[in-house]
Amino acid sequence: MNKKLFNFDLALETFCSNPLFDDYENWVIKDNPYRRPIGHKKSKIINFEEPLEKDNYFSYSSLIAHRMLCNIYHSDLVFLPKNSYPSIKHDLDLFYSEDTKVTGQVIRPVLEHHVFSFLEDEIDVTGHWTHDSLKTYFLSLPEKQEDFPSKLVEAILSSKNSKRAAIFLLIQLASDFLSEASGMARNIMGNFGEVQSDLFKILIDEYGYGVHTTKHSTLYEKLLRTHNLDDCPHAYWQYYLTSSFIVPNYVHYVSLDHRNFFRYVGALYYAETTYPFACKHLSKMLKELFGTNTETQYFDEHWHIDQHHSRMTYNNLVEPLLHKFGTYIIEDLIRGYEEFNLVSEMSDHDFIEQLHFIENIADYKQSTCTLDIDTILNPGHKSIKLKNERSVPCVNDTNTLLVVESGTLAITPCYDFELYLNPGERIVIPKNRVYATLVKSDECVYYTYEIGDSI
Amino acid sequence: MKLISFDIRDCNFLIVSEERYFVFQVPGGLQVLVSDLCPHRGGPLHLAQKKNNCIICPWHETKVLTSFLVKHAVPAVRNGKRMTVVIDVPDTANVMFFCKTILVNQM
Numbered sequence: 001m002n003k004k005l006f007n008f009d010l011a012l013e014t015f016c017s018n019p020l021f022d023d024y025e026n027w028v029i030k031d032n033p034y035r036r037p038i039g040h041k042k043s044k045i046i047n048f049e050e051p052l053e054k055d056n057y058f059s060y061s062s063l064i065a066h067r068m069l070c071n072i073y074h075s076d077l078v079f080l081p082k083n084s085y086p087s088i089k090h091d092l093d094l095f096y097s098e099d100t101k102v103t104g105q106v107i108r109p110v111l112e113h114h115v116f117s118f119l120e121d122e123i124d125v126t127g128h129w130t131h132d133s134l135k136t137y138f139l140s141l142p143e144k145q146e147d148f149p150s151k152l153v154e155a156i157l158s159s160k161n162s163k164r165a166a167i168f169l170l171i172q173l174a175s176d177f178l179s180e181a182s183g184m185a186r187n188i189m190g191n192f193g194e195v196q197s198d199l200f201k202i203l204i205d206e207y208g209y210g211v212h213t214t215k216h217s218t219l220y221e222k223l224l225r226t227h228n229l230d231d232c233p234h235a236y237w238q239y240y241l242t243s244s245f246i247v248p249n250y251v252h253y254v255s256l257d258h259r260n261f262f263r264y265v266g267a268l269y270y271a272e273t274t275y276p277f278a279c280k281h282l283s284k285m286l287k288e289l290f291g292t293n294t295e296t297q298y299f300d301e302h303w304h305i306d307q308h309h310s311r312m313t314y315n316n317l318v319e320p321l322l323h324k325f326g327t328y329i330i331e332d333l334i335r336g337y338e339e340f341n342l343v344s345e346m347s348d349h350d351f352i353e354q355l356h357f358i359e360n361i362a363d364y365k366q367s368t369c370t371l372d373i374d375t376i377l378n379p380g381h382k383s384i385k386l387k388n389e390r391s392v393p394c395v396n397d398t399n400t401l402l403v404v405e406s407g408t409l410a411i412t413p414c415y416d417f418e419l420y421l422n423p424g425e426r427i428v429i430p431k432n433r434v435y436a437t438l439v440k441s442d443e444c445v446y447y448t449y450e451i452g453d454s455i
Numbered sequence: 456m457k458l459i460s461f462d463i464r465d466c467n468f469l470i471v472s473e474e475r476y477f478v479f480q481v482p483g484g485l486q487v488l489v490s491d492l493c494p495h496r497g498g499p500l501h502l503a504q505k506k507n508n509c510i511i512c513p514w515h516e517t518k519v520l521t522s523f524l525v526k527h528a529v530p531a532v533r534n535g536k537r538m539t540v541v542i543d544v545p546d547t548a549n550v551m552f553f554c555k556t557i558l559v560n561q562m
């Protein structure tokens with residue numbers, strides 16, 4: 001172990017240089033949960049010590065930081081390949097190696113500060129809270145959810161290709177649901193009274209009471225297979241939006257540091273109370289799109305069991321903790337509740353924005369016709385790539401004009417969709433939208449220009 | 456108890472069942488919802504003067520500590536521009552929302 005790795009910059013460089021986190025030759029990563037491209041361009045300098053702001057959250061640095069954090073958090077979890085051992089033993093050993101773990105832990109606090117400290121600015125808990133006022137606040141949530149429509153479902157159902165949009169959502173949810181409740185499991189160890197046993201009851205439900213076929217992640221694997229999708233964890237890593245990381249990473253973030261335990265409980269209550277309704281909407285949506293007999297057990301199970309989990313979390317965790325520790329913990333409980341609310345909302349909004357980009361990508365191609373390159377003040381970046389060369393999906397921090405000089409380039413904004421650009425053709429990629437490129441001809445020369453607000 | 460939500464860009468003063476409250480800007484940036492009534496004789500604290508660590512009621516120049524206001528503020532959560540407060544009145548209580556000049560926040 002090289003002690004110099006405890007230096008942040010060196011640790012960051014070492015972590016990003018890990019071959020497991022390098023570019024991958026295929027879009028879909030088959031049966032290898034350790035290969036997770038970060039996509040950080042060495043030429044791009046990021047100041048991770050500067051916290052993100054909510055208004056410009058889904059930036060390049062945010063995507064890179066969240067990918068790294070996911071890799072760091074998941075190095076505490078056990079992933080085993082389904083069929084490819086021992087051929088990927090080296091990858092397994094490297095993923096769980098000392099160097100990977102230590103460099104990850106050195107950079108983790110800085111990355112967490114970068115992506116989560118905006119929550120302190122966005123949320124305040126003030127005033128003289130009592131047990132009764134907290135009870136009123138928390139117990140109003142189930143009632144609010146009853147008539148609350150799902151903006152996510154509405155966006156999918158009103159899109160031009162709803163089935164593709166639904167599949168894209170299932171892929172995003174796989175980032176969390178295939179290792180469901182791993183964050184929760186961080187809070188179950190140790191010794192902290194009856195509340196520990198009640199939390200364990202919720203956890204064991206998530207794990208199907210030890211019956212593999214009823215484990216929630218197993219149900220999600222079944223759902224993916226129904227739609228001919230790969231059911232291995234992170235097979236679709238390269239298609240994950242930043243928003244697919246933010247919620248599960250938040251749970252790991254508050255669960256890793258047990259000073260945040262009461263924040264975790266507040267977040268858990270919010271999650272367990274809102275998920276039943278979200279799952280009810282999603283189940284209905286899948287039936288509408290794929291037929292009444294389509295596989296929806298994952299969402300139907302959550303509609304049922306999370307109503308119990310919501311009640312259990314409030315009655316058996318929140319209330320006993322309040323009685324035991326007093327009103328001192330109210331601020332943390334509410335903070336966790338509101339933080340989970342906020343990151344969930346941001347996640348939904350980002351997905352809807354990406355969906356809008358996908359749906360209207362042809363317009364983004366057309367809209368560039370009148371843009372005169374000579375008026376763009378900054379010099380473009382020239383890329384010369386060979387056939388099948390692909391980029392790791394990324395975002396740009398400004399609107400970007402991409403112009404193909406020769407060859408054919410495919411733009412991929414989501415799974416199973418490519419837009420081809422031929423010589424002379426151009427497209428504007430809006431800022432903060434995830435996309436990747438793949439060269440279709442023997443060679444392709446293209447330019448990218450930062451164009452600010454001019455679209 | 457009643458839950459009341461409002462956008463702090465559009466509302467900074469509430470009347471809930473004839474009780475008045477306003478959004479007070481604590482030095483340092485925190486925003487809290489406090490009773491508009493001076494603890495002395497009920498003067499309008501939103502028209503008070505801010506001085507050092509106090510506000511001074513316009514009626515009898517009673518000094519009310521900022522820390523007192525914060526300590527007795529209405530339980531509230533601000534999430535972005537949305538503030539949600541919990542007030543000990545029946546759920547059917549009447550609520551009126553206003554956007555007023557809060558003098559005490561201007562000094």
